[in-house]
Amino acid sequence: MRRIISLLLATLFLTAAAFPQGGKLSSAQRELMETEKAFARYCVENGIRAAWLEFFADDGIIFQPGPVNSKEYYRKRAPQAKPLRATLNWEPQYGDVSEAGDLGYNIGPWNFVDNTGKEPDAHGYFMSIWRRQPDGKWKVALDFGTGAGVAPTADHALGKAYQPARQYKVKVPAGSNPATDLQRLTEMERQFARGAQSTGALAAYLAQFSKDVRVMRAGMAPADKELVRSYIPAGKEVSLAFTPIGGEVAKSCDLGYTYGSYELQEGGQTKEKGYYAHIWKRDESGRWRIVVTNVEKVEKKRN
Numbered sequence: 001m002r003r004i005i006s007l008l009l010a011t012l013f014l015t016a017a018a019f020p021q022g023g024k025l026s027s028a029q030r031e032l033m034e035t036e037k038a039f040a041r042y043c044v045e046n047g048i049r050a051a052w053l054e055f056f057a058d059d060g061i062i063f064q065p066g067p068v069n070s071k072e073y074y075r076k077r078a079p080q081a082k083p084l085r086a087t088l089n090w091e092p093q094y095g096d097v098s099e100a101g102d103l104g105y106n107i108g109p110w111n112f113v114d115n116t117g118k119e120p121d122a123h124g125y126f127m128s129i130w131r132r133q134p135d136g137k138w139k140v141a142l143d144f145g146t147g148a149g150v151a152p153t154a155d156h157a158l159g160k161a162y163q164p165a166r167q168y169k170v171k172v173p174a175g176s177n178p179a180t181d182l183q184r185l186t187e188m189e190r191q192f193a194r195g196a197q198s199t200g201a202l203a204a205y206l207a208q209f210s211k212d213v214r215v216m217r218a219g220m221a222p223a224d225k226e227l228v229r230s231y232i233p234a235g236k237e238v239s240l241a242f243t244p245i246g247g248e249v250a251k252s253c254d255l256g257y258t259y260g261s262y263e264l265q266e267g268g269q270t271k272e273k274g275y276y277a278h279i280w281k282r283d284e285s286g287r288w289r290i291v292v293t294n295v296e297k298v299e300k301k302r303n
Helices: 001-012 027-048 048-055 070-075 178-190 203-207 227-231
Strands: 056-063 068-071 086-090 092-095 105-114 122-132 138-146 211-217 238-249 253-268 268-281 289-298
Touching: 001 070, 001 092, 027 048, 027 105, 027 122, 027 138, 048 056, 048 070, 048 238, 056 070, 086 203, 105 138, 105 203, 105 253, 122 227, 122 268, 138 253, 138 268, 178 253, 178 268, 178 289, 203 238, 211 227, 253 289
Parallel strands: 056 138, 211 289
Antiparallel strands: 056 068, 086 105, 092 105, 105 122, 122 138, 238 253, 253 268, 268 289
16 A cells, blocks of 8 residues: 555645635636546546546656656556545646647645555645647646645645636747747756856746746645745755756647756755656746746655
């Protein structure tokens, strides 16, 4: 059962009810919210393996701890017998959808219960990124989040009202297209360490955030941009290097995501390394900004 929980902590994910309200839901946001809830219900009824195989895109990504194809991973695992030995449930509480209605995300709390009573309950926050398929259905493109060490709080209570992200008039520069915009985002990440040499990693990272960014970190509740100060020291001797592996940009070129590996150094020595996922959105001026970030270090394996 410990292994099951550790797998969940690496594949699930993020964020919070105590943030500003974003206004009325669009039809695409409501549809995505309801699809997320249907995913959770299916998991409660049929188990993790069946749910991941049903709701993920064929190329959907989970982290184990690095990125792997979700369907390939779960097809190798044995089906779960009923009654289920464990129950995983979650709920979307915040999210957004691209103007084209083809890419979106949800974030919220998850709760894991060992129905045998042999293991303690586990809690965390999820981040799921969804892509609309050619048949019109939403499927998960990437799933990443936090767990272990997060104490259950009022934020983990299900049944709360869903709050959409802040909506505003996004400026999309002429000539934009998904391929070149994804290239732009990954290049920004590759060049981050070089650009941070003059200001330090903390200041450079903060400069990439939107005004209402959600920051997630294992063992902590999601919070605003100030949370990064708890794990990225200030000072020019601190560097944070991103190595992008993949990502995607919506057809409307207003929303996208990237993921890959990172290394945090202080004084030339590795402080931590692991994997990251960024959700990006253009601001009113047309500049890409990080609206959700998850930078999770890889812990040493324990027996």
